[in-house]
Amino acid sequence: MIATSVMPDFRHAEQEYCAKTSSEHRKKYAQFFTPLSIATCMTDWLISSKQGTTMLLDPAFGLGHLLASMDADRLANIEIVGYELDTHAFSEASRLWDRCSSITLRNEDFLVHPPESLFDAILCNPPYLKFHDYDNVSAIAKINATFGTTLNGFTNIHSLFILQALSCLKKGGRAAFIVPSEFLNSDYGVHVKDALLKTGMLRYVMIIDFSANVFKDALTTSCILLFANDEHKSRVEFLTAQSEETLFTLQESVQMYPKMNGTSQAVSDIIPAAKWRRYYQERASEQYRNLIPLRQYGKVSRGIATGDNAFFTFNRAKQQKWHIPDKYLLPCLTKAAQCGDIAYTNANHSRNLKANESVMLLNAEIGENEAVKRYLKHGEEQGTHTRFLTKNRTPWYALERRAPAPILVTVFNRNGLRFVWNEANVYNLTAYHCFYPNLFAQGNEKLLFAYLITDVAKEIFRDNRREYGDGLEKFEPNDLNSSLVLDLSVIDSDVQKTIEEHISHMLFQHSAGQKAVETLQALNEIFVSLLVQ
Ligand SMILES: C[S@@+](CC[C@H](N)C(=O)[O-])C[C@H]1O[C@@H](n2cnc3c(N)ncnc32)[C@H](O)[C@@H]1O
Numbered sequence: 001m002i003a004t005s006v007m008p009d010f011r012h013a014e015q016e017y018c019a020k021t022s023s024e025h026r027k028k029y030a031q032f033f034t035p036l037s038i039a040t041c042m043t044d045w046l047i048s049s050k051q052g053t054t055m056l057l058d059p060a061f062g063l064g065h066l067l068a069s070m071d072a073d074r075l076a077n078i079e080i081v082g083y084e085l086d087t088h089a090f091s092e093a094s095r096l097w098d099r100c101s102s103i104t105l106r107n108e109d110f111l112v113h114p115p116e117s118l119f120d121a122i123l124c125n126p127p128y129l130k131f132h133d134y135d136n137v138s139a140i141a142k143i144n145a146t147f148g149t150t151l152n153g154f155t156n157i158h159s160l161f162i163l164q165a166l167s168c169l170k171k172g173g174r175a176a177f178i179v180p181s182e183f184l185n186s187d188y189g190v191h192v193k194d195a196l197l198k199t200g201m202l203r204y205v206m207i208i209d210f211s212a213n214v215f216k217d218a219l220t221t222s223c224i225l226l227f228a229n230d231e232h233k234s235r236v237e238f239l240t241a242q243s244e245e246t247l248f249t250l251q252e253s254v255q256m257y258p259k260m261n262g263t264s265q266a267v268s269d270i271i272p273a274a275k276w277r278r279y280y281q282e283r284a285s286e287q288y289r290n291l292i293p294l295r296q297y298g299k300v301s302r303g304i305a306t307g308d309n310a311f312f313t314f315n316r317a318k319q320q321k322w323h324i325p326d327k328y329l330l331p332c333l334t335k336a337a338q339c340g341d342i343a344y345t346n347a348n349h350s351r352n353l354k355a356n357e358s359v360m361l362l363n364a365e366i367g368e369n370e371a372v373k374r375y376l377k378h379g380e381e382q383g384t385h386t387r388f389l390t391k392n393r394t395p396w397y398a399l400e401r402r403a404p405a406p407i408l409v410t411v412f413n414r415n416g417l418r419f420v421w422n423e424a425n426v427y428n429l430t431a432y433h434c435f436y437p438n439l440f441a442q443g444n445e446k447l448l449f450a451y452l453i454t455d456v457a458k459e460i461f462r463d464n465r466r467e468y469g470d471g472l473e474k475f476e477p478n479d480l481n482s483s484l485v486l487d488l489s490v491i492d493s494d495v496q497k498t499i500e501e502h503i504s505h506m507l508f509q510h511s512a513g514q515k516a517v518e519t520l521q522a523l524n525e526i527f528v529s530l531l532v533q
Contacts, residue, residue: 006075008096010036010068017063017092029086030127033065034178037244038208038224039123040069041251042176045204045226046121047074048255051172057119058082059110059126059165063093064103066123076102081119083110111139111160119168122175122227126161130154149195154188156180159195162225166199169229181207181223182466184276187478194272197236201227204254207240207280208247221467226254237264238280275464284459288531291460291484297441297448300409300480303428304361304400307389309334311379312397313429314360316353323371324362330399332361332427336410336418342453343421343510344408361427364397402427405434406445407452409480413473416458421449421507433477444488447496450503451486454524456531460484490530499526 014033018026025031034042043066046053054077058066061082067075080103084090090107097103106113131140134157143160144151146167151159158179169175183189184205196202204226237260241247253261265279277283285291294300306312313334314324331349333339338357339348352359364372376397379385385396404427408420411433420432428434437445451457464479491499502523509516 006097006100007068007072008064010063010065013063013092013096014065017089021088025086025088028133029089030129031062031086031089032125032128033062034068034125036065036068037247038178038222039066041206041224041247041254042066042123042178042226043069044251045176045254046123046174048257049120049172049174049228051120053078053121055117055119055170056080056121056123057115057165057168058123059161060084060124061093061105062089062125064097066125075100078102078121080104081106081115083108085109109136109139111143111157111164112136114164115168117168118170118173120170120173122165122169122173122177124161124165124175125178126158128180129157131157147195149191151191151195152188155192156183156188159183159192163195163199166201166227166229169201169227171229173229175201175227175229177225177227178208178222179225181221182468184223185464185466187476190273193276196225197267197270197272199227200233201229202236203228203232203257205236205238205276205280206247206250206254207238209240209242210244228257230258232258234267235260235264236267236270237261238276239263240280277463283463285463285484288456288460290487290490290531290533292487293481294483294485295481297485297488298435298437300433300435300477301402301405302411302477303408303430303432303434304332304402305389305430306361306399307387307393308379308384309429311382311384312362312399313358314362315356315358317356318358319360322375324375325369325371328363328366328369328372329360330363330427331424332359332429333408333432334358334361334429336412336431339408339420341510342419342516343423343507344426345423345511347511349424349426359426361399361429362397363399365395365399402434403436404428405436407435407437407449408432409435409452409475411474412468413475414471416455417452417461417475419449419452421446423507433475433480435480441488446503447488447491447499448485450499450523451488451527453520454527455520456524456528457485486527486530490533495526495530499523502526 056078061084082103082105084093084105084107087107090105094105131153143164147163162177166175183192206224208222239250241250314329338352338359349359364376384390390396404422404425406422408422408428409432410418411431441448461483464483465473465475467473502519506516506519
């Protein structure tokens, strides 16, 4: 029996740790600590197992927040093994837990030195790091080979943690992970979801949809994944918690396991390649008809990636300072905020130039010029040519070959997607994606655009969004390519004429600096009627 005082005061410990550890260091190791409500939900799943818990593994221990909701008596009777790669966090954790003799901490990389023994309980908030931010690259190939997976460079190492940890789970054991939920609805997540289903152990996916971020400092939405290594393999239940209170009621439904309720899905019906949002959220597109994928009208591609925006972009003052002639600078939107409306016109561009906005992009390849040469030399002196993208280009300052697109769309959004009519025919960096119409849309670009800017279109696009927490949403090009839009062929010629008049009027209102709320509303009504007919 151990005394209650072995339990660290986490609030205090975390504050102290964060005060003496730089944010760069915490970011490098992805040190985001689990709040008590989440830790409680995770430990409840483990301890409600009939088998009981004798050996518990935490592969990414941090300061040990995941043990916070366990009572000291229970802790004393469980043999706990924690891994912590960062020597700094490891020594803090060792100090915090030094009176708890049932905990063994290992200052090692869990992916490289997994434990030899098996555990009946696993708790984990794995580091959320992209593969290229992780040093032990060989571990990735090893895990792919062991688990027969093809997790690629876009995957996050948290998926490796899950697979490796589950291979340490005893028969009858249970595991709980808290991870960012992005993979549920992204392209790279397909392999991860496939691998998770293949373990035959996934039982609950609990989406944490709180209005505030769960993790301080981390812009991400999360989900709790609960696993059991038992025979009840046929169903997975998807649950959503909008607040800490609902999380508490969801726990009650988890306590009914192996009984699951109506929101559960047969494993055989769960499609790894689909966005799993369909299993836990109503999809707007289901209420409407006459929808086809946007890709039938063209292609969304990401904007130009320069490799060093500060070097390649110019405002007027910088142009004058370096004496760069106009012909070496392309008009270019470099930030989302440079265009706040439905269109970007020559007048908007001139205003941006006057306001000294960086709306020009260096195009140094078109010929020799002394001033440009001097500027390129300056780039080499500061190492721009050795950056990740530039070092793989010949010459290093070559631009991606990409024509200006007639329609642009914002990548990150708080209030729905924003499509922009690119009247000024400017280039764009990655704050916007480009939409290039194909033969089926040619001639009907404005008609399509009129639909894209409506509220109903935005609502349907949201079916394919990625959530970053705090209301921030992101769309990758393929999220948009596969989104559903109105099949324009259902529009008869009279309605088409009306829509075209509205959109021309809106563009006129934009040029005149007027708000177009009513016209937009009228367009929305027309399109809604076409989507329900
Ligand atoms: C997201 S934090 C979670 C900390 C703690 N378990 C919690 O829930 O609050 C992940 C922790 O894993 C550690 N870590 C990162 N990479 C690791 C690795 N390869 N092996 C073991 N620990 C690692 C980090 O230093 C960090 O403390």
